[in-house]
Each structure stands twice: as structure tokens, then as C-alpha cells.
Amino acid sequence: MTRTVIVLAAGEGKRMKSDLPKMLHPLLGRSLVGHVLAAAAPLGAERTLAVVGNRADQVTAHLAEIAPEVSTALQAQQNGTGHAVRIALEALGDVAGTVVVLNGDVPLLRPETLQALVEAHENASAAATVLGAEVPNPTGLGRLVRDADGGLARIVEERDATPEQRAIREINAGIYAFDAAALRAALAKLTTDNDQGEEYLTDVFALFVAEGSPVRVHLAADAVETLGCNDRAELASLRALLRDRINLDLMRSGVTIIDPATTWVDVTATVERDALLEPNVQLRGASSVASGAVVGPDVTLIDTSVGEQAQVVRAHAVQAEIGPNVSVGPYAYLRPGARIARKGKVGTFVEIKNASLGEGTKVPHLTYVGDATIGEHTNIGAGNLFANYSGTTKSHTTIGSHVKTSCDTTFVAPVTIGDGAYTAAGSVIGKDVPPGALAVARAHQRNIEGWVQRTRGGTASAEAAERALKEQAGEEG
Ligand code: UD1
Ligand code: CA
Numbered sequence: 082m083t084r085t086v087i088v089l090a091a092g093e094g095k096r097m098k099s100d101l102p103k104m105l106h107p108l109l110g111r112s113l114v115g116h117v118l119a120a121a122a123p124l125g126a127e128r129t130l131a132v133v134g135n136r137a138d139q140v141t142a143h144l145a146e147i148a149p150e151v152s153t154a155l156q157a158q159q160n161g162t163g164h165a166v167r168i169a170l171e172a173l174g175d176v177a178g179t180v181v182v183l184n185g186d187v188p189l190l191r192p193e194t195l196q197a198l199v200e201a202h203e204n205a206s207a208a209a210t211v212l213g214a215e216v217p218n219p220t221g222l223g224r225l226v227r228d229a230d231g232g233l234a235r236i237v238e239e240r241d242a243t244p245e246q247r248a249i250r251e252i253n254a255g256i257y258a259f260d261a262a263a264l265r266a267a268l269a270k271l272t273t274d275n276d277q278g279e280e281y282l283t284d285v286f287a288l289f290v291a292e293g294s295p296v297r298v299h300l301a302a303d304a305v306e307t308l309g310c311n312d313r314a315e316l317a318s319l320r321a322l323l324r325d326r327i328n329l330d331l332m333r334s335g336v337t338i339i340d341p342a343t344t345w346v347d348v349t350a351t352v353e354r355d356a357l358l359e360p361n362v363q364l365r366g367a368s369s370v371a372s373g374a375v376v377g378p379d380v381t382l383i384d385t386s387v388g389e390q391a392q393v394v395r396a397h398a399v400q401a402e403i404g405p406n407v408s409v410g411p412y413a414y415l416r417p418g419a420r421i422a423r424k425g426k427v428g429t430f431v432e433i434k435n436a437s438l439g440e441g442t443k444v445p446h447l448t449y450v451g452d453a454t455i456g457e458h459t460n461i462g463a464g465n466l467f468a469n470y471s472g473t474t475k476s477h478t479t480i481g482s483h484v485k486t487s488c489d490t491t492f493v494a495p496v497t498i499g500d501g502a503y504t505a506a507g508s509v510i511g512k513d514v515p516p517g518a519l520a521v522a523r524a525h526q527r528n529i530e531g532w533v534q535r536t537r538g539g540t541a542s543a544e545a546a547e548r549a550l551k552e553q554a555g556e557e558g
Contacts, residue, residue, distance in 0.1 A: 082203050083178030085261070086126040087169040090114055090185035091134025091156040096312040102136045104185045105143050106316060109323050110347025110366065113310060114140075115147050116188035119348075123192045124181060124199060130173055131185070132156050132165045161279025162255075163271045170268065176261045179203055182282065184255035186310045188319060189326075194306055195256065198299040202258035208294035209263070209286055211236065212256035214304035221311075223253035223283050225298055233296050235287035240276040251298075253283060254307030263294060323348070331358075339377075350382075359394075371405070385415070388423065401433075404440075422457075436467075439482060451475075452494060456482030462506070464489045481516065 094103025104114035111119060114131070121129065129148070133140045134156040144151050154172035156165050166182055181199060183190075194212070202210035211233070213225050221239055224246050228234040236253050237246050267285035275281060289296045301307050310316050327348060328341040335354030338344050343361045346352065350364040358370075359377025366384040370376055373390040385398040388405030401415035404423040409415065413427045418435035421427055425438045428445035436450045439457035444450060446463040452475050453467055465486055469475050478492045481500035490504045498504070499516030508522040534543045 083176070084124050084126040084181060084199070085173060085176045085178065086121045086124060086129040086181045086183065087166060087173075088114060088117055088121070088129070088131040088151075088183050088185050089162060089165050089255075090140055091132045091137075091159050091165055092185075093135045093159065094186075094311070097316075098313075102140050102143075103310065104140060106310075108188050108316065108320055109327065109345065110349040111188070112143060112147065113188045114144070114185045116348075117183050117185055117190065118148050118151065120190045120192045120195050121181065121183060123196055126181065128152070128173065128176070130154055130169050132169050134159050134165075159279075161273070161277070162282035163268055163280035163284060166264070166282050167268045167271075167280070170261075170265055178261055180259045180261045180264055182257045182259065184309060187255060187307060188310065189306045189308055189323060190254075190256060191306055194301055198256070199258045201299050202297065205295065205297055206260075207258075207297045208260050208267075208289045210258045210297040210299050211286065212254040212301055212307060213251050213298040214254055214301045214307040215251050216304045216307075217250070219247075219250050219252045223255075224249040225251040225253060227251075228290075232290075233286060233298050234290060236283035238275065238277075238281065238283065252307070254301065255309065256307070257282075259285075263289065344377075380410075453478040453480065453492075455480045456484070456500065458482055459484040460486070462486045462488040462490060462504075466491045468493045 090104045097103045105112045108116060129151045131144055131151055131153050133153045137155055141153050144153060154169050156168045170176065179199060179202065198210060198212055223236045223238050224242055226234045226237055226246055226249065239247060264285065267288045270288055271280040271284055273280055286296050305322055308319060310319055324345055325341065327346050328338055328344055331346065331352050332338055336352045337357040339358065340360035344358050346364045347366060349366055350368040352370045353372040355372045356370045357375045361379045362377040363381040364370065365382065368382040368385050370387045371389040374387045376387060376393045379395040380393050381397045383399045385401045385403065387393055387403045388407060390405055391403050391407045393403060394410035396410040396413040398415035400417035401419040403409055403421050404425060406424045407421045408426045412429050414432040415427065416434035419433040420437040422438060422440045424441045426443040426445060427433060430447045431444050432449045434451045436453040438455045441458040442455050444461040448461055448465045449467055451467045451469040459480055459482060467478050468491055476494035478494045479497040481498055481502065483501045484498055486504045487506040489507045491509045493509060493511035496510055496513060498514045501517045502514045503519045504510055505519060505521040505523065508520055510520055510522055514520040533546050537543050
């Protein structure tokens with residue numbers, strides 16, 4: 082059976098009170114509409130079309146980025162969901178088979194549920210099938226009105242419902258499968274005879290019933306899947322529900338999560354079995370955590386990979402690669418292009434940007450490494466700085482293997498340090514250092530004796546100095 086998917090995304094989303102169209106609000110790794118498209122993907126639809134209207138340019142640009150295969154049709158005026166689907170069918174031309182229609186704001190819908198709905202619809206050769214759910218609070222939603230035999234009689238919007246109909250707790254989730262030809266014929270008969278003066282897609286169900294065409298309700302096993310999003314409070318509840326779902330899947334697959342309530346893993350991130358997530362962890366985008374790694378507490382990883390047995394504590398990383406058995410943090414910042422090879426260490430108050438550290442290389446304390454290549458088993462001393470920016474251009478520093486840089490070394494790029502070289506503490510290194518050399522680049526020390534006693538006489542420092550000098554003289558004499 083040929084399948085076509087139509088996503089309704091022209092609405093305004095007024096209650097979000099946002100400059101960003103509602104469908105584009107992010108929810109753990111995808112936009113709202115991105116989640117809906119992901120749920121529909123396994124249907125294998127020949128064509129997918131989104132109806133856009135409000136801030137159509139922004140929505141279209143977003144779709145082009147996340148799902149370039151999706152085409153769009155413009156609904157210039159939002160005259161209702163029936164009107165939107167009519168415009169979609171006109172844009173699609175002569176589609177046959179099954180047409181799946183989805184509201185763009187039901188991000189918790191599972192692909193399995195949608196698949197089951199479409200299969201049940203096709204197996205029954207129904208004219209239309211709606212996803213229904215029994216919910217504790219149906220306020221604002223369309224109600225499924227049953228006939229005496231328990232079949233679907235019609236769908237009534239809350240504002241058009243009688244008090245008895247309002248008491249119904251079985252709701253329309255806004256997710257449907259239709260026979261294409263039957264849908265096209267029914268849409269032509271829609272009126273705007275309702276409280277909002279709109280063409281309601283939901284009215285096609287009563288039209289089918291009147292002409293004796295079979296309609297069906299497919300009940301969602303978990304009503305949570307049908308939740309829509311109308312304001313930021315609902316967005317937050319959906320996010321928490323999705324977090325719980327993702328964490329449950331991870332725990333069932335063998336990941337230890339110490340505090341699921343504070344662990345936020347995007348649907349696009351992956352965590353292998355026997356990884357351990359401590360409290361307050363965010364894994365965003367294409368991040369991945371390999372087996373045996375321990376991440377957290379207090380870690381945000383964005384598009385960052387963590388290798389097996391690595392440890393990442395109180396850190397923020399963006400587009401970084403943390404190799405196996407690497408130790409990061411506490412208090413480290415890895416920026417795009419930071420690549421830490423196996424058994425390396427990035428310690429406390431360390432920032433690394435666009436730099437590769439070879440196997441076993443350590444940057445333990447208070448250091449900025451920018452635009453650099455560092456070899457294997459090198460140790461960068463405390464307080465080192467890579468002066469990579471002249472104010473106009475960025476330059477590269479190359480440091481070899483088995484190098485030991487002492488505390489407070491500054492590398493003025495471009496500069497190269499050979500294998501096995503050392504630097505002296507406090508050196509400003511602007512010239513290349515050959516392999517095995519000790520580079521000393523600092524002023525010689527000068528002691529001005531008695532300066533404190535002469536210029537700060539009577540202070541505690543001067544008195545301490547005098548006592549110490551007397552004791553020394555006594556020992557010597
Ligand atoms: C709709 C259903 C209601 C169901 C609810 C589920 C109708 C008449 N009612 O109500 O039975 O319980 O969804 O959430 O369909 N849209 C357009 N163009 C329009 C109007 C809407 O593209 O002219 C899009 C919206 O962007 C949204 C979807 O259609 O994605 C639903 O629109 P919305 O206004 O939220 O419909 P509801 O009144 O909530
Ligand atoms: Ca809605």
C-alpha cells in the first residue's frame with residue numbers, strides 16, 4: 082500500500098508566547114516537529130509533506146535542515162485542520178493508498194504505535210482510523226463520541242460539545258490514517274458550521290459514518306504518547322516524560338543511572354552498557370558514552386564522545402573527543418576540536434580548544450591549550466598558557482612526546498618544542514626548542530639584601546627577617 086504522510090504545522094502556537102514557532106521548540110535532541118517526523122519515518126512513506134503557515138519561512142528552513150526529503154505546502158490562512166489537509170492533498174496531486182495525518186506537536190508518539198495504527202487501518206480497509214486515548218483530563222481536546230454499538234459516531238470539539246459529550250474522557254490525539262480517495266471526497270464536503278468557523282478535519286468521520294464507510298478508533302496503550310504541547314509548562318512536562326522514557330530504556334539496556342530525575346539524555350545520544358551516569362548529567366546532540374565510562378556529577382556533553390573506562394567529572398564539553406581511560410575534571414572545559422587520546426588527563430581549571438593530546442599526555446592544572454598538537458606522554462605543568470592569538474590571526478603550537486613543561490610556561494605561537502625537551506618555570510617560549518633541550522626564558526633573579534629592614538623597618542616582616550638573620554649568624558658563629 083502506498084503511504085503518504087502529512088504533518089500539520091501551520092498553526093500559530095500562540096500560547097507558547099515565543100518568537101520561535103512552536104514546532105521548532107527543542108525537546109531533548111529534536112524539535113517538536115522533528116520528533117513527529119522521526120515517529121513517522123519507519124512507515125516508509127513515499128512522500129512526506131508539511132503544511133506550513135505561521136512563520137512559514139522559519140519552519141520551512143528548519144525542515145530543509147532536519148528532513149530535506151519533506152516538501153511543504155503553504156496554508157496562508159489557518160482556516161482549520163480540514164482546510165490544511167485539503168491544501169496538502171492539492172499540493173500532492175493524485176495520491177492513492179493511505180494518507181497518514183499528524184499534528185506537528187505530539188512529540189511523544191512512538192513509531193511502533195503509529196505503525197500499529199496504520200497497519201490496523203490498512204488491514205481493515207477502513208476509510209479512516211483515529212488514534213484515541215483515555216485521559217484523566219480531556220479539557221480542550223476533541224472527544225470520540227461512540228454510537229449505541231460502541232462504534233465511532235463522530236468527533237466533537239470541546240467548544241461544540243454538549244455537557245454529556247464533554248464528560249467523555251476518550252479523546253482524539255490528532256493522529257489519523259485515511260484512505261486517500263475517501264479523504265479527498267469527504268474534504269470537499271466540509272462546512273465551517275462550528276463555533277470557530279473553521280473546516281474541521283475531524284468532521285470527515287461523521288461524513289464517513291453517514292455514508293456507511295468503515296471508521297475505526299485505534300487506542301494508544303499509553304495515553305502519554307498522545308500529549309500535545311500548547312505552552313511552556315506543557316513543554317516542560319513533556320520533556321520530563323521523555324527524559325524518564327529515555328532513562329528507562331538506558332537502564333534496561335545496562336546503563337547505571339544514579340539519579341534519573343537529574344539525568345537528561347537527548348534521543349540522539351548513545352550510552353553503552355556498564356557506563357555509569359552520576360547525578361546532574363546532560364548528554365546532548367550526537368554525544369556518546371562508551372562502556373565502563375563514568376560521567377558526572379555535573380557534566381554537560383554536547384556532540385562529544387567518551388571512550389571506554391574514561392572518567393569525566395564536573396565538566397563542560399562541546400564537539401570534543403575524550404578517549405578511552407582518559408580522566409577529565411573536576412572543572413574542565415573542552416571546546417570544539419579538543420581530542421584527548423587514550424590514558425590522557427585534563428585536570429582542574431583547564432580549557433582546551435582545537436588541540437590534540439597524544440596517548441598518556443597530561444594537562445593537570447590551571448591551563449589554557451588552544452590550537453596545538455601535543456605528542457605522547459608529555460606533561461604540561463601547572464599554569465601553562467598557549468598564546469595562540471595575535472589579535473588578528475591564530476597560530477599553532479606543536480609539542481613533541483615525553484616533553485615536560487614546568488609551571489607557568491607561556492608558548493607564543495607559532496612555536497615547536499622537540500621530543501624530550503623541558504622548559505623552566507616561568508618561561509615565555511617564542512622560539513623553537515630542539516629535542517632534549519631545557520628552554521629557560523625568564524629574567525635572572527636578583528636579591529636586594531636588607532631591603533625590607535631598610536624600607537619597611539618596624540613591620541612584622543622586618544622583625545621576622547632580623548630574627549632569622551640573627552639565628553643564622555648564631556648558627557654560623
Ligand atoms: C485538534 C483536533 C482535536 C484534537 C486535537 C489534538 C480538529 C478540528 N481538532 O484540535 O480534535 O483533540 O487537535 O491535539 O482538528 N493546523 C494547521 N492549520 C490550521 C489549523 C491547525 O496546520 O488551519 C495545525 C496546527 O499547527 C497543529 C494541528 O494542526 O499542528 C492541530 O491544530 P490545533 O489548533 O492545535 O488543533 P486543536 O484545536 O488542538
Ligand atoms: Ca492542539
